[in-house]
Amino acid sequence: EIVMTQSPATLSVSPGERATLSCRASQSVSSNLAWYQQKPGQAPRLLIYGASTRATGIPARFSGSGSGTEFTLTISSLQSEDFAVYYCQQYNNWPGYTFGQGTKLEIK
Amino acid sequence: EVQLVESGGGLVQPGGSLRLSCAASGFTFSSYDMHWVRQATGKGLEWVSAIGTAGDPYYPGSVKGRFTISRENAKNSLYLQMNSLRAGDTAVYYCARGIDTNGVCYFDYWGQGTLVTVSS
Numbered sequence: 001e002i003v004m005t006q007s008p009a010t011l012s013v014s015p016g017e018r019a020t021l022s023c024r025a026s027q028s029v030s031s032n033l034a035w036y037q038q039k040p041g042q043a044p045r046l047l048i049y050g051a052s053t054r055a056t057g058i059p060a061r062f063s064g065s066g067s068g069t070e071f072t073l074t075i076s077s078l079q080s081e082d083f084a085v086y087y088c089q090q091y092n093n094w095p096g097y098t099f100g101q102g103t104k105l106e107i108k
Numbered sequence: 109e110v111q112l113v114e115s116g117g118g119l120v121q122p123g124g125s126l127r128l129s130c131a132a133s134g135f136t137f138s139s140y141d142m143h144w145v146r147q148a149t150g151k152g153l154e155w156v157s158a159i160g161t162a163g164d165p166y167y168p169g170s171v172k173g174r175f176t177i178s179r180e181n182a183k184n185s186l187y188l189q190m191n192s193l194r195a196g197d198t199a200v201y202y203c204a205r206g207i208d209t210n211g212v213c214y215f216d217y218w219g220q221g222t223l224v225t226v227s228s
Contacts, residue, residue, distance in 0.1 A: 034214040043218035091212045095166035099153040
């Protein structure tokens, strides 16, 4: 099983500032990496797939980068609606998709 | 508009069974791989099962032999039959649509989930 490790567990950032979230895979997943946003009581929402491609309707302030084992999600200027939990997911190892444990992005 | 609506969750005793359903609309259901993903309260996400467009099922080791995924394309419906349930199966269960990219999938649409509680 590929283990996905996200850091930090909690990130405190002020609105308008930049947030950088990290995700590391225990072995290479190529660019088969997705990011999801989840707000309390809601289902996850796809943000990024293919490590760097924004999903339909996702604002340009969200960007993804990386390949292999190291990935980053950057939110360039935080809006109030961006405070949520973010999960990375590898979909390179089939069958056996795995998620990170999540990073909670909270208001500083 | 793509919609996925789960149902069938509830309280069940350890060792019991439950069948979840997911009603799909707004897209050609038969053309997509479909998945179940679960989330224990306050915890992360765990992929539970998948079914291909040809009806081929896939499971992780944690549920293999206990869970059965199926689909009924004529009814635009996805199912998850869960047997021999354990306390560790307690979670919100989401159905999700898979987008195939060279044989592997990410999930572009998710339902709102249905809660399964396994407790005596």
